[in-house]
Amino acid sequence: MAGGLFGQALVIDIEGDRAAGTPLPLDERVLRRYLGGVGLGTWLMHRLAPPGGDPLAPAAPLAFVFSSLVGTPLTTSAKFAVVAKSPLTGLLTDALASSQFAIAGKLTGNDALVLRGRADRLSVLLVDGDGPRLEPADDLAGLPAAEAETLVRQRFGRGWRTAAIGPAGERGVRYATISHDGRHAGRGGLGAVLGAKNIKAVLVRAATKVGVADQAGVLAAARDLRARSFGPATAKYRELGTLANLLAFNAVSTLPTRNFTAATFDGAANLAAEELHDLRGVARNSCASCSIGCEHIYSRKGGGSQRMEYENVFALGPLCGVSDPDDVFAASARCDELGIDTISAGGTIAWAMECVERGLIDEPWLRFGDGAALLRALDAIGARTPGLGELLAHGSRHAAARVGHGSIEFAPQVKGLELPGYEPRSLQAMALGLAVNARGADHNRSGAYEADLSGDLDRFDGGAAHVAAAVDTEDRAAVMDSMILCKFLRGVFEDPFTEWARLLALVTGWDTDAAELRAAARRIVAAKRAFNTREGATRADDTLPPRMLATPLELGSGRTAALSAQRLATMVTGYYAARGLDEQGRVTSDDLADLLLDA
Template identity: 85%
Template sequence: MSAGGYFGRALVVDVGDHEVTSAPLPLEDAVLRAYLGGVGLGTWLMHRLAPAGVDPLAPEAPLAFVFSPLVGTPLTTSAKFAVVAKSPLTGLLTDALASSRFAIAGKLTGNDAIVVRGRAAELSVLLVDGDGARLEPAPELAGLAAAQAEAAVRERFGRGWQTAAIGPAGEQLVHYATISHDGRHAGRGGLGAVLGAKNVKAILVRSATRVEIADQTAVLAAAKDLRTRSFGPATAKYRELGTLANLLAFNAVSTLPTRNFTAATFADAPRLAAEELHELRGVARNSCASCAIGCEHIYSRKGGGQQRMEYENVFALGPLCGVSDPDDVFAASARCDELGLDTISAGGTIAWAMECVERGLIDAPWLKFGDGAALLRALDLIGAREGLGELLAQGSRRAAEVVGNGSIAFAPQVKGLELPGYEPRTLQAMALGLAVNARGADHNRSGAYEADLSGELDRLDGGPAHVAAAVGTEDRAAVMDSMILCKFLRGVFEDPFTEWAALLRSVTGWDVDAAELRATARRIVLAKRVFNQREGATAADDTLPPRMLETPLELGSGRVAALTAERLQAMVAGYYSERGLDEEGRPAPEAEAALLLGG
């Protein structure tokens, strides 16, 4: 019998041969306790179910929707799920988190994970509920945006189903296609392409049961306390202006990547800032399912309609591409939603292509920095994989390998994943976090920028303190992504591991404490690294693009920000030491054996 908060099983569905297996999670509580759920359990499942060296778009490559012990409880922000697979963009492990009613309904099908394998004979949808899983042909959904597909399947199957779907980019196997639901996206690493390769347009889930909780009274008390704290100063920025509030702040401290990371400030940043847009265009504020924070800010669009805007999509489709007109950035963000494209990888790849055009390496004179119409045209070509879009659909790293002529030096990626909106040369704890993270250039699995911006260390001079910050934020993220709780809550916990352990005790009944959770965090981080090494990753991948290590940034008033290869290598070595890894970034055999990955 599994602990409270779990069903103790994963549903594995082969959409090619229609085989459905309800698989008990081996070692029952031992594995669940070791990996918790979400990203942690998804990582363990990939070790067990993904054949070594598998092509991410092959039928035998698994795609896992993974839930957590907190889903379905009244704890704020707990309605989240993880999607985990081998990435077509990086060739390594990837995961993405999202919030919606899909998380609750998916868990209450009676499974801790739903794993999809195989390839359907025709475009189909997969339905999962208390009766198991069944595949239904749905050729009429071809080419629809995810939101349109959601509406169509609800009309066909009923409103009791919750849906996660891909857009046209997923069907076309664009390497950074997303999986969408309720207007939100499991965005990074090309998970939409993995689902598209299985000829599955959508997954539908319907609640069929309930999950037992060990101490309902304690959970209700914790939920009331956490909800109260979620209205405090730690989340005020997100409630008042949303993540877009970061734009002017980052611009002021020269950490807003601009024109493909050739600069760290954008003169027209105020035109795109939350402060101005809130006054001129703000129309609503919304929350994810089971969330008390309400960080989602919705703005009016030129010509009608509304658009949810976040810092990362504004950065990637605005300053990174030199585009300053908010109407163009809004339209580009909406186009990414319609096509099902990760905005960070789309913007980063297009910005790289714009620089290639400037240098005469790509013959597309229409694709210029600052041209909003060109940005939209490029997105359409990517979504259809036509013309230049066929090249750009592969992401900046693979496109640079095709174009050659040294263009890889300014491709804004780590391990194939495009960089988010944080300038590594002026945020050097974050630089390390981006370099070593298993997913690639990632601000959600390694939020070391918080330490850089705290004022407690010199963000322009990386060293041992930056290593400690990177390790600490990576550990905290590993637990939050596996329990799962929203990162916007991170500031409300005074003693995070102790408080998270208390939440787990009330839900599961385990006698877990802070020390155990710290060990769990390190186990999850290490298991990700071991998976990547199995797939061919080496220490040479723990680095940044040459541009970041060879070209200093002029900050004005005679100030320069420089991150040398030697400094980064020293921090990486420190990270390896802190993680108990050898000089090649590998764990000792006994440490790897303790991860419970074999057998």
């Protein structure tokens, strides 16, 4: 087997109070074509997920997937992917996270851990060299993930690394997260999938070692990459973190505000990293095996601290019209405690606030700009309280279907996944990336906003150049998410595919080159799309909310930005052509054969 890999996934079947593990051999052709992480997880879903199955049924698989780079000294490589069919979208979802869980999980001797079945009581699953086993965890019921982690570590020992769910995951909130070391596999409801298996936490402990093909070469590459990670390409993340985007996006009219009715926010300065850094900044932290240190910690009113990033501030601040940083900090902390995705929570609540304004939901207290109302809504969602909480726990698409009266037209979602903090009408390469992405509205699997903001194309007038940018950034993301490396490193690579191929070759011993990695990227994107087609997705899903395509965005001084349905459709058609898909966006039979889905 190649360096850095074990050549097997462990399929763990849970039933009653027992867990049994069965090794699934992974052909080296599959590992080389899919790389690991999200790529390998997608292949595993094709292989193990029942077609048309309920994401929350016992038979639905949930995969924790590693890669050949995990456990090496390469900076940012201590990452893992969680992959499943999403209970929020009904399609493929994946989420990446960084922590020591990645290293310990891989060193159980497996390239992936795949969970199926359901325990008969709330339990924790332990996996090490002795295989999997269940332990009862009734005392952990209703606890935040961080508290559950602390207790299981005390119970089982510090050698175990933990990924856990909060109360929202136990209650099946469709956008519940899986958390570990204060970080989250956040989007698509993976925490609900784990909760449906009656598993509060997964604990892993290292039991073996794995070598690399060229130890000296890997060490030299690690030193070089670490040095470059301190350069100007990552300076923004070190100095202010991702929250630095807030004022920048506000300045160029691409900060979604009040449920995407505007793209600038009057209260942006109150929430800006520049302001908070001076008044509230208390610490900077790094993920496991990371030299960048993008995590910025701020003090909270009344004591304590909170990690803040652009996406949670956008979703719980401007999107809901909330400008008081104490309210946004408290809302972000509440999402962490409940174990819910901040983007989907903020987007769903913002939609509900607009419904209240329009008289479609009778909850007069739920108003834009009211921080107390925001917290009250989050509590209702986490508890799935009858009425509003139960409605919003399913996400904005499902809630709009129940409320009706045209509310789906302003539900901020694509394929059921709520939009991140990028205004599509003023970022039209990103608009295409959001529309066609397999996961739904997603900024991490399509970084086309980089092209929009580069100045190299007209971000208000989508066309062929925007299609090329969307394809290129999606390919790059597919490789980084599968090898796995942090996206914040992307700017340090001058010739990314060539440099990534060299890193992979040093670890595995494969004679990998840039052309092979480009082919792998296209294969991974195609495999995601093929899975979604299998689950019922059609061309009609590759679109944006009607509001984005019917209502021009006011930019001030009489200027507007507009994205017509026809322009988006033309770009979607161009994307299909660039990907070699048929006119309905389906993978062709020749490309399907290349995916090795039956290997």
